[in-house]
Amino acid sequence: MTIREKLSLLFTLITAAxxxxxxxxxxxxxxxxxxxxFYNRLKKEGITKANLFFTAKVDSKTLQTIYKNNRETINEVEVAIYDTNFQLRYHDALDIDFVKETKQMIDEVKHKNEVRFYQKNWQVVGLLFSNEGEKYIVMAAAYDQFGYKKLENLRNTILIIFIASIILIYAAGRFFSKKALSPVTVIVNKVKKITASNLDLRLNNTQGRDxxxxxxxxFNEMLDRLEKSFDAQKQFVSNISHELRTPLASMITELELSTNKERSITEYQSVIQNTLTDAQKLARLATSLLDFAKASYDPSExxxxxxxxxxxLLDARHQVQRQNPTYLVDIIYENEVENDEELSMNGNEYLLKVAFANLIENACKFSDNKKCVISIVVHPQQIKLCFVDEGIGICEEEIAQIFTPFFRGTNKKYTDGNGIGLSLTQKIVKLHYGEISVSSLIGKGTKFIVTFEHL
Structure with a gap:
């Protein structure tokens, strides 16, 4: 069932109720x-007939004749008059006597002065009537044919109007729900046209506040994020392809040249060494990409x-120095540490070691002295790690881009790399709800500051 149908039915049901x-x-x-x-009419008819009988002295036969003549055309009121001793003084039609009064009825009227009740579909009223100091019981009864007919007509009219109203309300509900939901239909049709190849399409903004x-x-904000994500993915794939193609092309060229003709052992060793170097580059690239993927996981995973x-930090230093024995890495505690919790945090040890190793390796390989100094500063709520080198530095224009995947600045000719390290480091730091900042001077060196909340 569509929303339009649900709204129409709900609107109809509420209105119908x-x-x-x-x-x-x-x-x-x-x-x-x-x-x-009708009770009031019965009461008036009873009093009128009692007055005719007692005051006007109209004889019983005349009153009975009037009753019988009227009864042939209309539902005439049947009146009976009793004294307080249950002696019948007058009756319109004793042969009919629809009410069939009992002494109990008469006593109840004497006690209450007036009673009203139904006898089948007839309404009956009994009242106390006084005449010349004497009290009498007047019983009046009749069937309200005209009143019941009016009620029946009213009931039929209400039923017809109710059914017609429900049909009309449902039709109106369908119309207005269609009108109200037409923008949703437009949105759905527009969204169906948006695919991976045309993520630049946007929904029409109504500039409203509904x-x-x-x-x-x-939707448009989501499409903006998707478009950026797809563009970044395309750029990422393009950069990976380029990074993979360069060492692979070099390896293929070296191997093809070595198979063209006989080579000396020294030349073969040179080819093998060059191929090994390129293979190591591929291995490092694959490792970096794998770490980059891990850092992109949902934190809950x-x-x-x-x-x-x-x-x-000690493990990261050991890992870097094992691969590059000439690198020098000093770790300094700037202030006293009172307990282990000030140096601890909730984190993933492997990813943190990858991030620290990247910062240490960058500091060393872009410095002539191959040295990195790491200072640890403990604050009441935070722990700050400063990675400082005296290398070639980063120009101010490139600092804002250094965390972009595969970006390599003007210093790329200084040493090899793939441009993933710093972007990976930033992802890992943010994954641990930390902050990373950088300051640098050309020819003076670079300083990376990483801040985390400790336990």
Missing amino acids: ILMIFAALVYYSAYQNRETE ELAELSST ISFRETRLDEV
Whole structure:
């Protein structure tokens, strides 16, 4: 069932319930009014006939004749008059006697002065009547044919109007729900046209403040993020292809040249060494890409546990120096540490070691003295790690781009690399809810500051 149908049905049901309650109240009010009015009419008819009998001294036969003549055309009121001893003084039609009064009825009227009740569909009223100091019981009864007919007509009219109203309301609900949801249909049709090849398409912004305008705006914001993500993915794939193609092309060329003719052992060793170097570059690139993918995982899928940052730094230094024995790395504690928690945080030890190793390796390989100094500063809530070198530095224009994947600045001719290290480091730091900043002077050196919250 579509939203349009649901809205139409809900609107119809609610309106039908309101109409039904209103119709029931109207019918009940009409029913009560008919009953009250007819009881009052019976009372007046009874008093009138009692006055004719006692005051006007109209004889019984005349009154009975009038009753019988009227009864042939209308539902005439049947009146009976009793004294307080249950002696019948007058009756319109004793042969018919629809009410069939009992002494109990008469006693109840004497006690209450007036009683009203139904006998089948006939309404009956009994009242106390006084004449010349004597008390009499007047019983009046009749069937309200005209009143019941009016009620029946009212009921039929209400039913017809109710059914017609429901049909009309449902049709109106369908029309207005279609009108209200037409922007949603436009949005759906527009979204269906958006694919990976045309992510530049956007929904029309109605500039309104309703929910549909907010929905369109949210869709457009999502499309902006998707477009940026797809563009970044394309650029990422393009950069990977370039980084893979260069060493692979070099390896293929070296191997092809070595197979063209006989070579000396020294030449073969040179080819093997060059090929090995290129293979190592590919291995480092593959490792970096794998680490980059790990750092891009959802944080909920990464294992975090209590980790001492100084121990991770020592492991990272050992890893870098094992691969590059000429690198010098000093670790300095700037202030006293009172307990282990000030040096600990919830983190992933492997990813943190990758990040620190990247910063150490960059500091060493871009410095003539191949040295990196790491200072540890403990604050009440945070721990700050400073990676400082005295290398060639980074120009101010390139500092904003150094964390972009595969970006390599003007210093790329100074040493080999693939442009993944710093972007990977930034991802890892942000994954641990930390911050990383950089300051640099050309010819003076570079300083990276990494800040985490400790336990």
